[in-house]
Amino acid sequence: MSPVAARGAWVAQGAVVLMPAGLMLFLGAWGIRRQDAIWRDEAVTYDMAHRGLADLWATLQHVDVVHGLYYVLMHLWFAGYDATLRGAFGDAVGLRLPSVAAMTVAAAGVALLGERLVGRRAGLLAGCTFALIPVVQQYAQEGRSYAMVCALVVWASLLLVQAAARPRRKLWLGYTALMLFACLLHEFASLALPAHGAAVILARLPRRVLRSWLLAAVTVLAGLAPLAVFSTRQSAQISWLMWPDPVQLLTFAVLAVLGIACTRVRIRSRGPIGLRALGLPLLLLPTLLLLLLSHVEPAYVDRYVLYYVVGFALLAGAALARLLRPPGELGQTRGRRLRWTMTVVLIVAVLVPVDVHLRSPDSRVDDVTAIAHALREVAEPGDGLLFMPSRRRIWRATLPRDFRGLHDLALAESPLASRTLYGTERSGEAIRSRMLSVRRIVVAGDPDGQPVDDNDQEIAKRTTLREAFGICRSTQVRGARITVYARPGACGGGG
Template sequence: MIDTVLRPARPVPRAGGLSVRTVVLAPAALMLVLGVWGIRRGGTLWGDEAVTYDMAQRSLPEIWRTIASVDAVHGLYYVFMHAVFAVAEPGLVALRLPSVLAMCATAAGVALIGRRLAGPRAGLLAGLVLPLLPVVQRYAQEGRSYALVCALVTGGTLLLLRRRWGAYAAVMLAACLLHEFAVLTLAAHGVSLWWRPAAGRPDVPGAGSRRIPPRGWTAAALGVTAALAPLAVFSTTQSGQVEWISSPKGGQLAAYAALALLGWACALAPGGAAVRAVALPLLVMPPALLLAVSYLHPLFVDRYVLPYVIGLTLLLGAVLDRCWSPVLALASAAAALATLICFGPYLRSPESRKSDVGAVAKVMAEAGRPGDGLLFTPARRRAWTLLRPEAVGHLTDLSLKESRRASDTLYGTELSPAEIRARMLDHDGRLVVVQDLVGQPLDAVEAEEVKREVLRTRFTLCEERTVSEARVGVYARDGDC
């Protein structure tokens, strides 16, 4: 059914004799070049990558015990990176190279999907556009699961078109186990099967007959959902990890609206009904669903729905193919070059990420003197010491009960609020306090409220430095700076 329903709206052209090898390898090669360019990012890590770096070096029993209490949603990724570090020396290249290779596979897969739906040149152009997107270059160089999820969703979309339901279920389940919100792409695939180009009206988005999706896909989708359900239910017990996410803001809504309008404009172009039916739901639905849920419980972060880039590049590739001319070719090349010049160097700099844990640890080491106390508020900012724990070895962590390895946690366990208050009040010397930037959401938990209250009422801020996304301040009792 799907091969006849989602067939190209026009015969697939040879497009100058482009071979499958060219269509696949050219985008993958471009992604590889852009991915390895500046992969070390000045020797820096940001907070989430530091967690991956730490977790991947733990033993499998330690990983298991840790995800039983925190970060279960990333458990499979930590196991995968543990295997990578078992065969490669732990370091920044080993940490990020799997993401680079995953984005190479994504670019190649997007090219294959575009070729199948709109022809060789459309596929090649879609595959070449993907590596040029700044957001793709960003997550191709991060030691997190988002690039791997993109590769698996791309593979799942190919298997959807080929009606290989068993393999489709396995690939999509792997994507969902790497990141639960990949399940939203199942809904997008369902809409692609439900949305049919109308007879005689292939160029009108949404104008068509609605049919029940194939039984094979329904069984696969139900199987994936059922297999994911235990992890999804268990992860709700660790929902405190996402308390830092705030409700959708105007900028996020505007960015989503702009993407949706761009996709719809591409979909309105003549021809390409098959591309439209597959790509537009992938671009629009996962972000829309997560935004809607976020008004009940804030969960929207753009990287959580990164596979939207697959739909975006398929639509752009189809439009470029239909409008192709020498002038457009030159304009596209100029735009690509301008994008690389404007965004490329910045994306590969320490300043491009929320935090530079090495720089934060260095400032902490410089601010503190032997015997000074150390306080992290919120406690999860203890992750900023993961790359260089020795940098703060001369400071006394006043709220720490057990270290991260001893407690099988990401950031260690903390004392009770009463004990934290007592230790802060009993400390006669200075405090080095590591905090988020002003304006960031404050954790509404008792221990953090106690830290802030004692700092405000019993200590005086002597000096403070801002580095990356952190404030490192030196506090003293009774104004004795």
């Protein structure tokens, strides 16, 4: 190959990776602050990442061990970020930058995977499709582990495809390490293993390849087993899950139908593992297996298997590469290509309002920052403070200064001292006694219409407020209602 041709090939190869990665980086950075809104799960990340490693380890013995590795990584990240960049960018950006970086790496991996399976044009379009999917953009701007897990599964899938074509020990070791890392970040990354296994079987690869994959899968599961067994002691953490969210199910159903439709387009794969052999199982199996598991114990949330969108991106990218090929190529007419181009432009235009919404505070279930500010506006020094239910105490994790001067009447031990997420509370009788000792109480609680907890502490809070206090004022912010209660005649007074 001549130097000019080699340089052209290098440029084309770079474009396949850099264009999707650049698009994902732009979409991840666009509106990343979200008006400094942080929602409750991100507040948990912030709180846990800012605990000392000894305190974090002690907490994980009781709660949230499934996210332990992620919290450690975020602890190390914040150690540097707080010292150098926090003053310029704030907490919200610090929480989300690792996820933006992870999704950027994932987009690059999807492009390389598409190129390996079909070709450069398919890889380029697969990477760009991945970046444009709204749920990808959502978790690219969220301080949780799901973007990292997605990136690891993408690159593990790429190593699997490479190992199937040219079996090498280092490729299998790399695949094993990436999948184990993904599973330790979140246990449900293990549901990518059946999809990979299905790809190996559907591709009818030699037995030695199948044996190598089985050895890798067993190693991953063996490495995950201690964490999985220990985490069963903390299964009450997902007791709030009921039947899957209809919107999440609809998103999966739409992508599944579109992905299956893309397989109708005639596509020639390049390697021993074909596009359909990997794309369809990755799109369908993790979600379907999680839904099946949810019939035994509710566990379905789409972000647990976010990487299923990689399967859709691969199938859609290959189909678009075929349908949008240059006029005259393989009988393609200019009019047909124009129609497909207009269709793609229309889809992107429809996604713009969704993308704008994802970058607003209203896109998450609550806004911890707005809640803290609203409470500060109505509270007076010396007021009593109640969180209803107690798990909403996480609302104070990122802005503790907005709660200074208020007396948390129910709190027995702080989250840090009790090695829990939300702290421990006094008995119902003790809470009632402390409530009756103050004149005004500010309640930070769930918005109207939410189910209420029926433990002694929550019953005591509700009963005492109803019997001994009146409402002075109430305001609703995203995901919460802030209400000021007072004894008769004390609405304007201090605590």
